[in-house]
Amino acid sequence: MFPIQLGLKASCAPEQVASRLKYHPDVFEFFTSETDFTTDGLKQLEEAIKKVKSSGVKTIVLHHPMKYHGKRLExxxxxxxxxxxxxFIDFSTQKLLDLAKTYHSKVLVHGSYELEEAELLEPFDSIEEARKYLFTRMDHFCHIGKDHIMFENGISKLYSYGNPDFDHLLAEKGYPLAYDVSHAFIYLHGDNKALQKSLKTLKDNIVHYHLVDSLGETHDSLTLGHGKIDWAKALPLFNEKASSIYEINLKDLTNPFEQLESHAYLKQIAQDL
Incomplete structure (x- = not known):
């Protein structure tokens, strides 16, 4: 059975880090932004990683920034x-990988997020050609990142989990995957059966989960139990060796209340199983 871990997420801001560490998480994920990649920003991020590591957290994940100068990092x-x-994608990924190798942690990069900007596909004649190019980029990061890299699904037509053919292709390629359960659920328009099938197909490739609920229509980032995902059926399909965090929108960034509420909910589900 998948071990229920307390996985919390924060920026490297000292007050956010302190607010998470008092709950002694098993997994800590840092979300980063472009400001973390100045000389001072990288120093602060490294100090925060050291603090989390010295507090006894075994698993640390560094989440690639979402935007650069207002554009999504695709x-x-x-x-x-x-x-x-x-x-910037190359520079920031390399900097995170350097930290990950020093502090025995992992880097999470989005295979694709939402693909909002049409101009991203302009250099390609087809979605297939764009995807081939995407795979060359993923291959490159696998080569330089070795065991320290993983790729997360978005809700874009380019890189989402849930389409059986694409899931099987990814399983064959053997990429280390981060599986955001809500992103797959949204991509599948709230279809729990299709979600379960996808979790099963990709199970052996998944190294990390983002646990977050959704109504399956938009990017709503709900506390577990507040959406329509059938956690009781999903949980037994998880890879027992993977790590996980609760990636929930917080009302107050210095209080992980919604993450903790999700943890209590999942523990109860696991107990009932």
């Missing part, structure tokens, strides 16, 4: 029309 970004974005 791995499909091409030097032809997005050279600056590609450079």
């Amino acid at each position: 791995l499909v970004a091409h030097p032809q029309n997005n050279a600056e974005l590609v450079n």
